[in-house]
Amino acid sequence: MSDLNQYINEITNIVGFDGVLTNDKKQYETDWRNRYSNHCIAVTLPSTIEQISTILKLSSIYKVGVIPQGGNTSLCGASVPNNSGKPQIILNLRHLNKIINIDINNQSLTVEAGCTLDKVIDYAKQNGLYFPLSIASSGSCQIGGNIATNAGGIHVIKYGMMRDLVLGLEVCLADGSIINQLQSLKKNNTFFDLKQLFIGSEGTLGIITKASLKLYPQPDRYFTAMCGVNDLSTACLLLNSLNKYYNLCAFEIINPQTREIYNKHFRPMGVTAPWVILFEIETYSEFSLEELVNKLGELTIDLDNIILASNENERQNLWHIRETIPIAEKMEGVAVKHDISLPISNIDEFIKTNESNILKHYPDAQIIIFGHLGDGNLHYNIRFKNMDYNQLQNSEAEINNIVYTDVYKYNGSFSAEHGVGMLKKYWMSKYYDSRSYQLALSIKKLLDPNDILNPEKVF
Ligand SMILES: Cc1cc2nc3c(=O)[nH]c(=O)nc-3n(C[C@H](O)[C@H](O)[C@H](O)COP(=O)(O)OP(=O)(O)OC[C@H]3O[C@@H](n4cnc5c(N)ncnc54)[C@H](O)[C@@H]3O)c2cc1C
Incomplete structure (x- = not known):
């Protein structure tokens, strides 16, 4: 029996036959935009934190990549396999979906990471409280995915991003050990606030298993x-x-x-x-x-x-x-899409400059702009009449370069709320401050020395 068969057998012993898919995996392997669709050796559907811990231990031993997956609504290819050919499994969290408890007086709610965002919003509402994260994928995306991407949406202007709505976290690390920072405290200055490392880490540092969330009056x-x-x-x-x-x-x-x-x-x-x-x-x-x-x-x-x-x-x-x-x-039709942010005071100048630079190179371009002006985040997409995806792909790198050069000229960011994933890795290495990049890489190596967690993403 090959090592990989042995690995799958051991995983099956932990999660049972129902918890491992080796066929009919396409929907898990393909991203929301149908841009990426690569093979994984199995999809696992654990339902307890102990199962997740053992899967990670085994994956470290067998050197199999683990892709944490929530609702698979990532818009930058963060939650599906890469095409490196190295063995990978998807670890989907949808069976880890229990509400643990609500504390009305403390205005906090503790849940397992696989709860959908809608489930959390509805549960808070049934209890007379309000969870303000509002994004159009709320029926499918999960709280763990929202935390791992530091999701934004339409209410950031008043309530901040997901980071501002997290009070505590439980995280399973690559070696199977568990970090418990699950308290529901609004003030806690006991040294480093380590949970912040995992918010926005896109599944590269650990698997978020539980979260304590901040609620507001309805x-x-x-x-x-x-x-x-x-x-x-x-x-x-x-x-x-x-x-x-x-x-x-x-x-x-x-x-x-x-x-x-x-x-x-x-x-x-x-x-x-x-x-x-x-x-x-x-x-x-x-x-x-x-x-x-x-x-x-x-x-x-x-x-x-x-x-x-x-x-x-x-x-x-x-x-x-x-x-x-x-x-x-x-x-x-198709478009080259961008999720950018700028200081609000620079947005008007940025658009005027960039529109003129795009039209200089591509006189037929149409610039689609919509989004969250309240927090400086624009969805800024360049499209052409009668162009198919293959034709568009030839111009994609150049268009990105024109857009991001101006975004950085006006002190903005190429990744406002959707993250980096596979799609924007190149821009991460180009625009993330180089010393910060090295430091981030050191943290990744420290927490995940065998590079099993979401390999080939972000870095
Ligand atoms: C129609 C539509 C509208 C959208 N609107 C918005 C919007 O307004 N604002 C916004 O910010 N985003 C938006 N998104 C993007 C997306 O919904 C968010 O990024 C969301 O937070 C992803 O959650 P998910 O559960 O689907 O995560 P997935 O797509 O499954 O995964 C996203 C990343 O998180 C990691 N991950 C998932 N679960 C865990 C976990 N438990 N532990 C560790 N890592 C994990 C994955 O490995 C991956 O890197 C939209 C998407 C769609 C399709």
Whole structure:
């Protein structure tokens, strides 16, 4: 019997036949965007932390790569096998999905890492509390994946990223040992806050098995509005002015080209100004809609060209427009996609400079911009009419270079919320400060000396 057969037999002894797939693995091996689809020797579906620990010990001994996988919604190929040809297994966490406990007075919730984000949001809501992470993949993505990617979404402007919502973690390391930092404390200065290392580590340093999460009071009501402005600098002014009076929980932007594509594939958005804005306010007490409308008028927003959601249904309709944009974009064809962030004060200049640089090289390019202006994160995608994926691939590296050169010129980042994965490894080695890169590599070698955890990703 070969070593690998022996390894699979030992894993099967731990998780049982139902917990190991050696056939019908395609859906686990293929990423969300259908960009990567490589072979793994097995998919394992452990349901206890002890099983995960033993799988990692065995994988270290047999030198088999382990790809931690949550909902497999990564947009940068982080959660699927690489094409190195070295043996790898996928360790999918969906069976580790228990709610452990909720502490209402402490406003905290402890869960296993395989709970979907929707399960966590719903459980908090049933208990009168609120978990504010809001991303369109919430039905599939898991809390462990959200932590491993330090997920963002639409509420970062008010609640921060996933890192700001984590109170404690339990993590299984490559040698099978377990780090317990699972307390639900809001203050804890006992030396290094080691759990932070694993938040955003994309499965390269350990497997997150449990998390304690910060909850908030459930907002009484939402006020959601869609309005329009003529240009991006006015949008940035509006953001700052509104934030002075109201604690905004979302402020999204949609550029004219994106609106055009959406209108073509769905129906007219309803707001006709070139740049469309969707913003939201959560309220806990008396709130005057009249005062908000007056304020928007003072800020020179055209009040005849605005949609105000006056009930939950209308609110969901407005958010549905925003969430459907990636689908409209997909229907229109392929694009070179970027998930960038910039200081808000530099965004207008960046777009003007970069648009002109892209159009100089690619006069037919269409620049699709939408995303979370409130926290400086844009989805910035370059597409061409009538171009297929193979043709686009020939230009991808050059387009990325033009975009990222300007992103860094304006002090931004090539990876705002989706992570690095396989897709952006090259840019990581180019733009991550070199001494920090060496230090990160040393930490990886210390925690995972056999390089079994998510090999060939990030580094
Ligand atoms: C329609 C759509 C909308 C999206 N919108 C947003 C958005 O607004 N904001 C945003 O930030 N992201 C967004 N994403 C990206 C994605 O949903 C997030 O990155 C999410 O946090 C990934 O969670 P997951 O469970 O699917 O993780 P996976 O995709 O399975 O894995 C992602 C990474 O985490 C690692 N990992 C997974 N689970 C664990 C674990 N338990 N322990 C250690 N490592 C682990 C994997 O190895 C991989 O490196 C979107 C994706 C889609 C498809």
